[in-house]
Amino acid sequence: MLKKLYKYDFRCSARTVLPMFIIYFVIAVATKIMNVLDIKHPIFEASFAVVIFAFGILTFALVFYGFGTAMMRFKKNLFTDEGYLMNTLPVKPWQHVTSKLLNAFTWGIFCMIATAVGICLMLFGEGLLGEFSDFLKMVGKFFENAHPAAITELILSFFCILGFIITLSLCGFFWTAMESSFPYLKKRWVSVAAGIATFLVLTICSFFYNILIEGFAEMFEITEIWRGVFSMAVSVVIMIILSVAFFIGTCKLMEKKLNLE
Numbered sequence: 001m002l003k004k005l006y007k008y009d010f011r012c013s014a015r016t017v018l019p020m021f022i023i024y025f026v027i028a029v030a031t032k033i034m035n036v037l038d039i040k041h042p043i044f045e046a047s048f049a050v051v052i053f054a055f056g057i058l059t060f061a062l063v064f065y066g067f068g069t070a071m072m073r074f075k076k077n078l079f080t081d082e083g084y085l086m087n088t089l090p091v092k093p094w095q096h097v098t099s100k101l102l103n104a105f106t107w108g109i110f111c112m113i114a115t116a117v118g119i120c121l122m123l124f125g126e127g128l129l130g131e132f133s134d135f136l137k138m139v140g141k142f143f144e145n146a147h148p149a150a151i152t153e154l155i156l157s158f159f160c161i162l163g164f165i166i167t168l169s170l171c172g173f174f175w176t177a178m179e180s181s182f183p184y185l186k187k188r189w190v191s192v193a194a195g196i197a198t199f200l201v202l203t204i205c206s207f208f209y210n211i212l213i214e215g216f217a218e219m220f221e222i223t224e225i226w227r228g229v230f231s232m233a234v235s236v237v238i239m240i241i242l243s244v245a246f247f248i249g250t251c252k253l254m255e256k257k258l259n260l261e
Contacts, residue, residue, distance in 0.1 A: 001091055005099035013073055013107055017066045021114055024058050028118040031055045059115050066107030071172045074100040079180045093254035097173060104169040149225045156232035163239035170246035177253035
């Protein structure tokens with residue numbers, strides 16, 4: 001059943017996200033072609049500037065677009081009119097949450113890959129081909145000359161990105177379930193106050209986190225070059241703990257009678 005739920009969520013999100021991918025790559029190719037042509041004419045240069053600006057905006061937007069679309073689907077599918085049908089299916093709450101999480105995670109990764117391809121197309125290679133071979137050469141040189149700590153830090157960075165997507169998704173799911181379980185949380189002023197409080201808490205926690213990391217690094221006599229690795233490893237562990245807490249909390253809230261919109 002989980003596989004069917006995921007397939008359904010994936011297809012529904014694809015209808016919204018794939019057109020954005022097409023627009024993004026069309027603009028990326030157009031930007032590359034104009035860059036190769038390099039015509040010295042005011043109208044061409046002005047058009048080129050507009051296309052580059054559009055590419056930059058779309059690159060930034062695409063990082064969050066697929067993820068945001070999948071997040072919105074969680075609320076629409078389970079806590080609005082669709083929820084009256086979805087919540088009658090013989091499916092456990094954890095299966096709903098897992099399906100939506102996999103959907104958000106998948107599109108988050110796809111969007112990051114798409115932006116990476118677009119950026120590589122812009123930054124590497126003088127022609128329309130060969131961009132990825134240049135990029136791979138640069139990566140190869142990095143691994144040939146990099147210190148083991150730098151390689152470990154790069155790998156942990158990848159896990160941090162994945163952990164961030166999962167943690168942020170589950171945090172959004174948890175808040176959506178909270179809103180549906182406690183209707184007063186849907187008020188605008190409550191959402192604003194919660195956002196401000198969350199920002200302040202995260203700022204304070206990040207401040208003390210850095211202090212604690214430095215303290216533990218000195219306590220365990222971790223060298224400067226390995227401190228980044230230690231900090232990222234701790235971050236991954238914290239995100240795992242938060243993800244488990246948000247997942248369990250969301251499932252518990254969904255087991256109760258929800259206030260559907």
